[in-house]
Amino acid sequence: MSAVEALYIFDESNTPLLEHTYTGRPPPGSTVLPLYLSHPEPRPSLIYLPNTNPPTLLYSILQDQLLFLSPCSQDVEPLQVLEFLHRVADALEDFLGSPLLASKIEGSYDVVAQLLSEMVDGGVISCTEPNALRDVVEAPSFIKNLLGGVGIPSSTPSSLTPSATPFSLSSRPSIPRPNSNNNTASPVPWRRANVRHTSNELYVDIVETLHVTIAPSGRPLSAIAYGTIAFTAKVSGVPDLILQLGCPGGISSTISLPVFHPCVRLKSWQERPGHMSFVPPDGRFVLAGYEVDLLGPAALDSFSTTVKGNAAPKLNIPATASILTSLGPTGADFEVRLTLNPRFAGKLPSPSPSTIGSRGGAGLGRGIGSLGGASFGSSQGTTAAPSIEDLTVHIPLPASVKNITDLRITKGPGEAAYAPGDRSIEWRLSHKQISTLMAQDRGSGLGVLALLRGTVTGPADADADADADDADNPLNPHSSSLSNPYDYTDDSTAVPSSYQSVSPSLAPLASHHKDDRSVLLRKKNKVLMPSGVSVSFSVKGWLPSGVKVESLSVDAKRSKGLGAGVQPYKGVKYLGVSRRGVEGRC
Incomplete structure (x- = not known):
C-alpha cells in the first residue's frame, strides 16, 4: 500500500x-x-x-x-x-x-x-x-x-540549465550516484561507509526541560521534566559504544516513557536499565528521550485530606514565582514575588591545568560536564556549583488591560519592560544581577526574594460608568436631587448645617454607599488582574532529575577501523532549562 x-x-x-x-x-x-x-x-x-x-x-x-x-x-x-x-x-x-x-x-x-x-x-x-x-x-x-x-560540466546538473524543472518532479531523475563505483557499503544503515576523522571525539549533551505548576498555596500540582540525550560522534571506522546512565533513585524508577534512536540495542536496556549499547551515526544526532515525574509515584496520595500540609512533595528547582492580586484600596495593584534557590548561586571558577580536559585523556568533560561528580573549568555554572543564567519572569495580562501604571521593582535588580497595549510584562535579570543578589543573602539559606509591583488600568470609560451609577444616588453630593435649584426646605423643619454638608441622619447611609462603591471598584479591577506568572531560565551543569553519565566507553572487541590504542576524547554537558515552564497560579 x-x-x-x-x-x-x-x-x-x-x-x-x-x-x-x-x-x-x-x-x-x-x-x-x-x-x-x-x-x-x-x-x-x-x-x-x-x-x-x-x-x-x-x-x-x-x-x-x-x-x-x-x-x-x-x-x-x-x-x-x-x-x-x-x-x-x-x-x-x-x-x-x-x-x-x-x-x-x-x-x-x-x-x-x-x-x-x-x-x-x-x-x-x-x-x-x-x-x-x-x-x-x-x-x-x-x-x-x-x-x-557558467556552463562548465560538473558532477551534478545545475539548477540553471534548461533541462531542470524546479517546480515539478513527476519522474525520478537519472543522476549518477557518487558512490556507484564503490562496492563497499556500510553494514550499518544509519552510518556512512569508510568514515575517517583526524580527531576522534565523543560528546554527550543532556538537556532537560521543566514543566512545573504551583498552586497559590505554594504546593506543587505537577512537575515533569522532559529529557533529550544528544550525541555527537566523530570517530573513524565503525565504533561500538557503551553509555551508562545513573541517578540517585535508580534509572528504572526515575525514567519513564523512554524513546531511542534505532542504533540502540533495546535488549541491553531491558536487561540493565541505564545501559545503552549502540553503534552511533556519524555526526550529531538524538540518541534518546525520556520523561521524569519529579513529584514521584506517591504524588497523588499527598493531595489527600488525611495527609498533613508539611508532607507535600518538595521541589528543588532554581527559581519560582508567585503573584498576589487585588491589592491596594481599590484592588488595582498586584505584586510578583520571585524566589531564587541559594543552591544555584554558583561560584567563580579557578581554572587550572588539572581541571581542563585534554585531548586523548581518559577523563570525560567538556566545560561543565563531569564523570563521577568532578567539575571542569567554566566561567558560569559547573556540576559542583550550578548557577542561574538569563532569568525572565513573564506575567500575562488579560485583553481588557489598557495600561500598567507605577510599574516598579520594589526589591531586587532587573529591568521590567511593558508598553501600553502589550499582553504581558517581562521582568529580566542577567546572570551578573542574579549573582549580586545571591551574594547578599548567601549565608541565610532561606532563598532570595525579589519583588515587582504594578497597578492595572482598564478601559477609559470604567470610571465613567462607576460615576454614572452614582449620578442618581441621593447620597451623592453632586446628584440631581441635591443640586436641583427648585428644591427647597421649610425653615421650620430645616436642620441647621454648614454649606454643602450632608444631613446627620444621612451620614451612615453615605458611609455605606462609599463602601459599596469601593466594593464595586474592586470587582471591576479583579477581572483585570493577571491569572498567573511563569519563569524562564537556564542552568548549566544541572539536571532536575539528577540523571548523570556514569561512564562512556568503546567496546574494542566489537569496534572496527578505530585503530589499536586509540582513546577518543570524551565530553559531557548538562543543561536544565525552563521555557515559561515554572508557572505559579493565583
Whole structure:
C-alpha cells in the first residue's frame, strides 16, 4: 500500500517552491493550498478535504516558515506520513544547512531532487537516515554550483540549465550516484561507509526541560521534566559504544516513557536499565528521550485530606514565582514575588591545568560536564556549583488591560519592560544581577526574594460608568436631587448645617454607599488582574532529575577501523532549562 503520493513545499509567502509526485494522480498544490488556508488558525496537521476527487487527507508541517504538504487519498497510518515530513525537513537541513530557507532549496535543486527520490520509492518510504543518504546523494558544493552556473560540466546538473524543472518532479531523475563505483557499503544503515576523522571525539549533551505548576498555596500540582540525550560522534571506522546512565533513585524508577534512536540495542536496556549499547551515526544526532515525574509515584496520595500540609512533595528547582492580586484600596495593584534557590548561586571558577580536559585523556568533560561528580573549568555554572543564567519572569495580562501604571521593582535588580497595549510584562535579570543578589543573602539559606509591583488600568470609560451609577444616588453630593435649584426646605423643619454638608441622619447611609462603591471598584479591577506568572531560565551543569553519565566507553572487541590504542576524547554537558515552564497560579 502506498503511503506517500506527493510532496509540496511552499515558502513563507505561500509561493510554490517544489512539487514532487511519487505515485498516482494526487490533486496539485494549487488545489490543496487554498483548501488548507481556508481553515482557521491554528491549523491541524491532518485535514480532511471532502471536496476533492477523490476525497483526500492532507498532512502538513511547518519548518522555518516553510510549509510542507502531502496529500493522500488512501487510508494510511497518519504518524507515518507526518514522521516522513519531519524526516524530509531534517534531511534538507542536514544537506543545505540550518535554518532551512527558500533560497537554499532553489539554489540546490539538484540535491533536493536526489534526496526526495532516494527517500521514497514508488510511494513507499525507503531511506530517511541522513548518514545513509550521504552515501548515495552528493552534498552541494559552492565550486560545483559555480561551474554548473557558467556552463562548465560538473558532477551534478545545475539548477540553471534548461533541462531542470524546479517546480515539478513527476519522474525520478537519472543522476549518477557518487558512490556507484564503490562496492563497499556500510553494514550499518544509519552510518556512512569508510568514515575517517583526524580527531576522534565523543560528546554527550543532556538537556532537560521543566514543566512545573504551583498552586497559590505554594504546593506543587505537577512537575515533569522532559529529557533529550544528544550525541555527537566523530570517530573513524565503525565504533561500538557503551553509555551508562545513573541517578540517585535508580534509572528504572526515575525514567519513564523512554524513546531511542534505532542504533540502540533495546535488549541491553531491558536487561540493565541505564545501559545503552549502540553503534552511533556519524555526526550529531538524538540518541534518546525520556520523561521524569519529579513529584514521584506517591504524588497523588499527598493531595489527600488525611495527609498533613508539611508532607507535600518538595521541589528543588532554581527559581519560582508567585503573584498576589487585588491589592491596594481599590484592588488595582498586584505584586510578583520571585524566589531564587541559594543552591544555584554558583561560584567563580579557578581554572587550572588539572581541571581542563585534554585531548586523548581518559577523563570525560567538556566545560561543565563531569564523570563521577568532578567539575571542569567554566566561567558560569559547573556540576559542583550550578548557577542561574538569563532569568525572565513573564506575567500575562488579560485583553481588557489598557495600561500598567507605577510599574516598579520594589526589591531586587532587573529591568521590567511593558508598553501600553502589550499582553504581558517581562521582568529580566542577567546572570551578573542574579549573582549580586545571591551574594547578599548567601549565608541565610532561606532563598532570595525579589519583588515587582504594578497597578492595572482598564478601559477609559470604567470610571465613567462607576460615576454614572452614582449620578442618581441621593447620597451623592453632586446628584440631581441635591443640586436641583427648585428644591427647597421649610425653615421650620430645616436642620441647621454648614454649606454643602450632608444631613446627620444621612451620614451612615453615605458611609455605606462609599463602601459599596469601593466594593464595586474592586470587582471591576479583579477581572483585570493577571491569572498567573511563569519563569524562564537556564542552568548549566544541572539536571532536575539528577540523571548523570556514569561512564562512556568503546567496546574494542566489537569496534572496527578505530585503530589499536586509540582513546577518543570524551565530553559531557548538562543543561536544565525552563521555557515559561515554572508557572505559579493565583
